[in-house]
Amino acid sequence: MKNSKSMKVSFVGVGRCGSNIAQYLYRQDEHDFDYVCINTDDALDRINNDLQTKLRIGRAIVSGNGCEGDAELGRLAAEADRGSIKLAVGDADVVIICAGMGGGTGGGATPVIAQLALNAGAKVIVLAVMPFEFEGERPLQARVAVGNLSSEASCIEFCNDKLIEVLGGQATMEDAYIALNDWIGKASARLISRLEMGEQLWQEQNDCPFISQWKS
Numbered sequence: 585m586k587n588s589k590s591m592k593v594s595f596v597g598v599g600r601c602g603s604n605i606a607q608y609l610y611r612q613d614e615h616d617f618d619y620v621c622i623n624t625d626d627a628l629d630r631i632n633n634d635l636q637t638k639l640r641i642g643r644a645i646v647s648g649n650g651c652e653g654d655a656e657l658g659r660l661a662a663e664a665d666r667g668s669i670k671l672a673v674g675d676a677d678v679v680i681i682c683a684g685m686g687g688g689t690g691g692g693a694t695p696v697i698a699q700l701a702l703n704a705g706a707k708v709i710v711l712a713v714m715p716f717e718f719e720g721e722r723p724l725q726a727r728v729a730v731g732n733l734s735s736e737a738s739c740i741e742f743c744n745d746k747l748i749e750v751l752g753g754q755a756t757m758e759d760a761y762i763a764l765n766d767w768i769g770k771a772s773a774r775l776i777s778r779l780e781m782g783e784q785l786w787q788e789q790n791d792c793p794f795i796s797q798w799k800s
């Protein structure tokens with residue numbers, strides 16, 4: 585059953601990770617969210633070709649080739665397209681932003697997108713996918729990116745490393761990603777129903793084994 589429509593919710597996937605997750609949830613069709621994906625990479629159109637709203641940002645900065653891990657480029661790309669981002673985020677009551685925070689686009693553009701949504705009067709929840717430890721500099725970059733989020737945005741960190749811990753060594757990367765996608769869908773639905781009932785966001789933080797940090 586879909587969650588109720590008393591709140592208008594935009595689910596915004598940023599960068600490849602966020603867009604993959606938005607696409608997955610859109611296809612599951614279990615939630616009454618407006619789905620948006622925002623990327624700097626032309627591959628977006630090939631992979632996420634049936635989402636409701638697709639926005640490519642920073643064309644003049646990265647020529648549609650992604651940010652190759654450079655969060656400063658992701659930030660500039662979002663700054664350059666503030667107007668289109670505002671339109672894409674629209675007049676939602678709640679904006680859920682989902683991104684791999686170790687990516688250049690995810691880590692750099694997400695704080696800007698969150699701020700634009702806050703300025704538009706939305707409640708903003710960032711679902712931050714944190715990189716695997718084996719990804720070199722990315723875990724550190726992701727921490728910096730989370731630190732760049734406005735203190736007015738809520739943030740839940742989903743930890744890629746915990747996926748492996750919980751699912752065990754036999755699980756493939758695809759299994760792990762699907763498990764996380766499903767949890768992100770469930771967490772989003774719960775968060776929205778809590779907000780609709782005027783309840784605290786964070787009562788069920790121990791329910792999801794992949795969550796490492798909560799900030800309300």
Ligand SMILES: Nc1nc2c(ncn2[C@@H]2O[C@H](COP(=O)(O)OP(=O)(O)OP(=O)(O)O)[C@@H](O)[C@H]2O)c(=O)[nH]1
Pocket residue numbers: 598599600601602604605624625650651652653654683684685686687688689690691713714715716719722744760761764
């Ligand atoms: N769980 C999950 N994590 C992913 C997925 N894709 C990427 N990641 C994680 O997200 C991080 C960011 O990667 P991307 O999403 O490819 O980066 P991006 O935001 O597109 O940024 P650039 O490619 O640098 O412009 C990676 O370091 C991975 O940890 C996915 O489909 N599922």
Ligand SMILES: [Mg+2]
Pocket residue numbers: 599600625650651687689
């Ligand atoms: Mg990318």
